[in-house]
Amino acid sequence: MPDTTVYLLLGLGMTGFIMAVYLGSLVTRWRNVQKDLQLIENLREE
């Protein structure tokens, strides 16, 4: 049986990396939108 462990780990690593980047982008965008929303709400109240 050939030893292809490193390719399995690479594949799993890349899957985790892509998901982490996408989830990270969702969180970052969400935080930015919340910040914008807060600022606009504050501006409207003034």
Place this chain on the structure above:
Amino acid sequence: MSAVRNIPAEAPSHAASRVAAWPPLLRILTVATLIAVAIGLYMALAYAETEINQGLVQRIFYIHVAAFSGAFIAFCATVAGGVLYLRTRAVRWDSLALAGAEVGLALALINLITGSIWARPIWNTWWTWDPRLTSALIMCLTYAAYLLLRGGIENPEQRRRFASVYGIVAIVTVIYTFMIIRIEPRTIHPLVIGATSSADAEGSFSMTDAMRTTLGVNSFIWSVLVPATLIWHRVRLQNAIERVQALKAELLGYDDEKPMYKNEEA
């Protein structure tokens, strides 16, 4: 908006905290998805037998195939969102279409990259211009272009209409990618489920019951739970973005649905 950004942030307002709270069903779905992904991973790495000719790298197929199923479902959501937006002009359907394209692209990239990694020890190359690989790449580029072109249209109504039509037409690349290994005799890409039309397929393997179960479980997780959870989160984000844009428009005194610049009317 520079004036808005210069104002110091204070405690979250009612509106902001209302938008931030996760609905209970989304919380349950998110936790269930995380647990399911962990179970799927355990099955792929420990439950299924190791394929004797390919070694451990064959286990990547449980994610590779399942990620394509997930991308397919997400891109179908883009079509549904596009059709419903064109019929009703309700912004929420455009949000669904956008979420489907973004999530689908992430899953399609997982499919493409894990496939390339599997190919290195099995085909002895990272990449070859095989019909299946080429069509999968074209599919990814088509949806990347969808996101880029969307961002380039300022007029919201025009952008949504264009994106709806594009999203509907783009599904052709997904169907073509799905069908190509079933109809194209020159491909070397193996067909895991069903009989391949190609005699040149390299890297095929027969599956035991445990391997079939693992593939089925992972396909369900990655084509139902993962896209549903991610799309829901992305739609919520888009709703918040739409709300911010509407508030900005209201604050600055222009109609959000009308062009901001004269040349957009041309």
